[in-house]
Amino acid sequence: DIQMTQSPSSLSASVGDKVTITCRASQSINSFLNWYQQKPGKAPKVLIYAASSLQSGVPSRFSGSGSETDFTLTISSLQPEDFATYYCQQSYSTPPTFGQGTKVEI
Amino acid sequence: EVQLVESGGGLVQPGGSLRLSCAASGFTFSSDVMSWVRQAPRKGLEWVSSISDSGGSTYYANSVKGRFTISRDNSKNTLYLQMNSLRAEDTAVYYCAKSGSGWYLFNFWGQGTMVTVSS
Numbered sequence: 459d460i461q462m463t464q465s466p467s468s469l470s471a472s473v474g475d476k477v478t479i480t481c482r483a484s485q486s487i488n489s490f491l492n493w494y495q496q497k498p499g500k501a502p503k504v505l506i507y508a509a510s511s512l513q514s515g516v517p518s519r520f521s522g523s524g525s526e527t528d529f530t531l532t533i534s535s536l537q538p539e540d541f542a543t544y545y546c547q548q549s550y551s552t553p554p555t556f557g558q559g560t561k562v563e564i
Numbered sequence: 565e566v567q568l569v570e571s572g573g574g575l576v577q578p579g580g581s582l583r584l585s586c587a588a589s590g591f592t593f594s595s596d597v598m599s600w601v602r603q604a605p606r607k608g609l610e611w612v613s614s615i616s617d618s619g620g621s622t623y624y625a626n627s628v629k630g631r632f633t634i635s636r637d638n639s640k641n642t643l644y645l646q647m648n649s650l651r652a653e654d655t656a657v658y659y660c661a662k663s664g665s666g667w668y669l670f671n672f673w674g675q676g677t678m679v680t681v682s683s
Binding site: 467553 | 581608609610611623625626661665666667668669670671673674675676
C-alpha cells in the first residue's frame with residue numbers, strides 16, 4: 459500500500475495568513491493526488507484534484523502543486539471558514555490511501 | 565442537486581451484522597463508481613470499498629475483505645454495504661461517496677451513518 463504522510467499534523471494561524479501543508483507519498487503517484495477539507499461533524503469536501511486542479515465552487519485562495527512524491531496545499535489568505543482538518547489522498551492505485559490529516563487552528 | 569443519504573447504522577454486538585444503505589439522487593447513479601469510506605472516532609479517513617457503475621467490479625480494503633460486501637441496485641439508485649462478523653475496530657462513521665474522474669476521486673460525500681460495535 460502507498461503511505462501518505464502529511465506535515466505538520468496541526469498548525470496555528472491567523473486570519474489573513476498564508477498556510478502551506480505538505481504531503482509525501484511513499485512512492486511515485488504521478489499527479490494522482492487529491493486534497494479534502496473536513497469540518498467538525500461534517501463530511502469531507504474535495505478542494506483540489508489531480509494535484510493542482512481546483513474543484514468547481516472552491517475559492518481561488520486554495521491551490522495545489524507537486525508531482526511524483528511531494529505535494530503542497532496552499533491557502534493564500536486564511537479565512538475564518540478555513541479552520542478545519544485537511545487530508546491528502548492518493549488515487550493512483552488500490553487501495554486509495556489518505557494522509558493522517560492536518561488540523562488548522564486559530 | 566446531488567444528494568447521498570446513508571442509513572442503517574446503529575449499535576451492534578461483536579460478531580453481529582449490519583446493512584448500510586445509501587440513497588442517491590440528483591445525478592445519473594448508474595454511470596458512477598461508488599464507494600464507502602469510514603472514519604473511526606477522532607481518527608482519519610479510511611477507504612473501505614468501491615464498486616463499478618455496473619456492479620461488475622468490486623474492491624475492498626484488506627481490513628474488511630471477506631467480511632463486508634458492497635453492492636448496488638441501479639434501479640433503486642441505492643448503494644449497500646453488508647457488514648458481517650463485526651469487530652470493535654469497525655466502529656466508525658461510514659460515508660457513502662460518489663467518484664469523479666477515475667475510481668478514487670471522491671467528489672461528493674453523504675453525511676455519514678454511525679456504526680458502533682460494542683457489547
